[in-house]
Amino acid sequence: MKRTTIADVAAAADVSVATVSRVLNGGLVKEQTATRVWDAVTSLDYTPNALTRSIFAGRSSTIGVVIDDLTSPFYLDLMRGIDEVAAANDSLVMFANTFHRADREVAHVQTMDEQRVRGLIVTSGESTDERTRRMAVAGTPCVIVARAVPDPPPGLHSVTLDNLAAGRTMAEHLLSCGHRSVGVLSAGTRPSQLHRAEGLRAGLAEAGVPLPEDAVVTAAANAEVDEAIGVLLGRRPSPDAIVCLAGRRTLAVHTALSSRALTFPGDIGFLTMDDFAWGPALGITVIAQPSYQMGKRAAEVIVDNPDRPVQLTFAPQLIARSSCGEQH
């Protein structure tokens, strides 16, 4: 099945391919000729090949996105922000999910490079850093989301949350709700998790509330959350609030607490990261990331392609609902 090409259109309109190209892209053409060409385009149902256009332009118009896990509400809103900017710039989004597998991360970034994407947005781990660095140097702007990059070359940008501030905001809210003994669940050892814990500890310390090392437990997967919560609840003094440092663990933590028949704020306080659709219905207080905005800005950096590395930091926002109790 051979598709109609510009040559077919040229033959049908009895002009050269150059003239057809000029009609399509707005060159200097007599109106009468242009009409003939448009007639041929319509009757042959000609759709120009964007790939060929791109190879001539040196790169395609699509924006590449390599993402950890679409399931997380943070990433979902991020995608919507990216898509918004892409649509406004006649770009498409080329998308690949890594499911936290390092081998897929590297393979997908490589494939995006081969596709000569206009720019690349990466939310995955450090395994891709070397490759994105080379891509940036070679002229493809890259934006790392949710992680700052040390000593970035021109073309390598980053978009992050102020995680230290997020931790401090958590501390403020917990204190104002009267909590004095906090148990923390972290999703891993990435810098974002560490900084949130650090900010939380600093904020609590200013009010004289300690956060011992062993009051922070790590669950690297949702399946580990229940046991981790068990450990936290078994500590003495018994925690009066549970803090979850990652939005993708919210459901698992909620389930672990519910299965122990604990309700909030009555039995225990519950504070977590990232707003989500069911948050209002469940009355869960969260520290929200402006994820839609972060996606938009990341895509805008790709489109603008600034000379100097851009490092954008966004402020976290407390959305106080009922799960931590009343503020005083």
Next chain:
Amino acid sequence: MKRTTIADVAAAADVSVATVSRVLNGGLVKEQTATRVWDAVTSLDYTPNALTRSIFAGRSSTIGVVIDDLTSPFYLDLMRGIDEVAAANDSLVMFANTFHRADREVAHVQTMDEQRVRGLIVTSGESTDERTRRMAVAGTPCVIVARAVPDPPPGLHSVTLDNLAAGRTMAEHLLSCGHRSVGVLSAGTRPSQLHRAEGLRAGLAEAGVPLPEDAVVTAAANAEVDEAIGVLLGRRPSPDAIVCLAGRRTLAVHTALSSRALTFPGDIGFLTMDDFAWGPALGITVIAQPSYQMGKRAAEVIVDNPDRPVQLTFAPQLIARSSCGEQH
């Protein structure tokens, strides 16, 4: 910033571009020459241009997806299924969100065609039908999700839920839980919604339970749901169960019921479509679509590209939790 091309590699290895191409794609080359070429590839950090490959192959290796609204859990799982198959076939997914805007739907499908995608998966409305039909005829396999296509030409496939069965399953479950007066919220007039209502009505009728026309109200947007629920609750006889025919309205219906201080199953029964992450935590009974499987199969149809139109229908599955009460 000029990227390194195959010609640069050829010059560095002191061979012709043809030889480099053969080394890269596994042709007949002396081992010693191949080593020289690979050395040049590595030292120049050469990444082949997939666009050029694609133009020669006639089409790209990416799968296009035009989706209504990524926010809906159904579409999210669908995407994961598609992505899974794509990754297994060294394809990427090119993605565009339409947010239910018909103009965007057509534009995005057109852009996908220009990108010469390997195949296209469309979940949007009827506005794109003419174009997808032409694409299918021109050789790009297309899969319509969640809607059957009348009289499909070769290359135009569909993947749907058995919506009539979904409605009947709803009826069975409601009846077995003792409900005798059902209020239904529909998300629009698409065939899927109509068929679900039809199945529900037929199932109820077999047990002698009527479902009058005005017991089915339509909310075309989440903002209209609250008023629509008000209408349903105001009917006499007062409904003992609310059925929601679309997963993307679940949250809005839940909110509308909660805001009236109605709890389920105590005050009223609640049954909705599509399973979602927080369903278990909230005890909401759902009719689930095998969305991940549907995405996988849709992508597989693209990859296999069968000669005859494929029309896949999937069976709905009741996931009984507590929101409709006890089954008898």
Next chain:
DNA sequence: GTCCGGCGTGTAACTAGTTACATCGGCAAG
């Protein structure tokens, strides 16, 4: 010593477009 075969490689045509440059015709100025 020629002939034949096949391996390894280069040349050039091809993909589907864009665009720089050449060319042609017509009209106005000198």
Next chain:
DNA sequence: CTTGCCGATGTAACTAGTTACACGCCGGAC
């Protein structure tokens, strides 16, 4: 009447690759 210029169009080179075909060269067979 010639020159000059400009608008409209064609020719051909270019993008970055793949691949059909030709050719040189080496070995073994006759």
